[in-house]
Amino acid sequence: DQQVKQNSPSLSVQEGRISILNCDYTNSMFDYFLWYKKYPAEGPTFLISISSIKDKNEDGRFTVFLNKSAKHLSLHIVPSQPGDSAVYFCAASAGNTDKLIFGTGTRLQVFP
Amino acid sequence: EPEVTQTPSHQVTQMGQEVILRCVPISNHLYFYWYRQILGQKVEFLVSFYNNEISEKSEIFDDQFSVERPDGSNFTLKIRSTKLEDSAMYFCASSEGTGLAFNEKLFFGSGTQLSVL
Numbered sequence: 001d002q003q004v005k006q007n008s009p010s011l012s013v014q015e016g017r018i019s020i021l022n023c024d025y026t027n028s029m030f031d032y033f034l035w036y037k038k039y040p041a042e043g044p045t046f047l048i049s050i051s052s053i054k055d056k057n058e059d060g061r062f063t064v065f066l067n068k069s070a071k072h073l074s075l076h077i078v079p080s081q082p083g084d085s086a087v088y089f090c091a092a093s094a095g096n097t098d099k100l101i102f103g104t105g106t107r108l109q110v111f112p
Numbered sequence: 113e114p115e116v117t118q119t120p121s122h123q124v125t126q127m128g129q130e131v132i133l134r135c136v137p138i139s140n141h142l143y144f145y146w147y148r149q150i151l152g153q154k155v156e157f158l159v160s161f162y163n164n165e166i167s168e169k170s171e172i173f174d175d176q177f178s179v180e181r182p183d184g185s186n187f188t189l190k191i192r193s194t195k196l197e198d199s200a201m202y203f204c205a206s207s208e209g210t211g212l213a214f215n216e217k218l219f220f221g222s223g224t225q226l227s228v229l
Contacts, residue, residue: 002154004154036220041222041223042222042223043116043203043205043219043220043221043222043223044155044203044220045220046217046218046219089154089155091155097168098143098145098157098160098167098168098210099157099160099168099170100147100155100157100218101157102147102154102155102156103154104152104153104154105154105155
C-alpha cells in the first residue's frame with residue numbers, strides 16, 4: 001500500500017545547479033505535505049511543508065510545489081550545495097490524524 | 113537546541129526475546145511517537161501517545177508491542193517476543209501539539225537499530 005511514492009531512489013546534481021525531487025501520492029484525503037531530510041545515523045529533520053490550499057511554498061533555497069490535480073509534489077533546491085547531500089523523504093497527512101505517511105526516500109548527492 | 117534522545121543506538125537480540133527501546137522526548141513536548149524503517153523501505157508510523165494513552169496506532173502495532181511513559185521524561189517501546197521481521201531502525205519522535213499545525217514540528221531522535229537474530 002504505497003500511498004506516497006518517490007520513484008527516484010537517487011539523484012546526482014552538480015553544485016550550484018537545481019535539484020528537483022519528486023513525490024506522487026494516491027490518497028485524495030491528504031491535505032498536508034512535508035519534506036524531511038535525513039543524514040546517516042541521524043533521525044529525519046523537517047525541511048519544508050505545504051498545505052493543500054496552496055500550490056507553492058518557499059523557504060530560502062527550498063521551494064515545494066503542489067499539483068493537486070496530478071497528486072504530485074516536488075521539492076526544488078537551488079542552488080544545490082554539497083551539504084544538501086542526504087536522503088529526502090516526502091510525507092503526507094490527512095486531517096488531524098497523528099500519522100505521517102512517508103515515501104521511500106530519494107538519496108541526493110551534490111558533487112562539486 | 114533541544115533534541116530527542118534514543119538509547120541504545122544499536123540493539124541485538126535473539127528471536128523470541130523481549131526488548132525495550134528507550135527515548136527521552138523534548139521536555140515540553142506532549143505528543144510522542146514511534147516510527148520504524150526496515151532497511152530499504154519507507155519510514156512507517158507505529159503509534160502515537162498523548163496524556164498517558166495511545167491516541168492512534170497502525171496495523172503493525174499488534175499485541176506484541178506496547179508503549180509506556182514510566183516517568184516524566186522517558187518514553188519506551190517494548191516488543192514482547194521479537195521476530196526476525198522486527199529488525200528495523202526505530203525512531204522516536206515528539207511534538208508540542210498535533211494536527212496540521214504541528215506536524216512540521218515533529219522532532220525525531222537518531223534511532224535505535226534493532227537486529228533480531
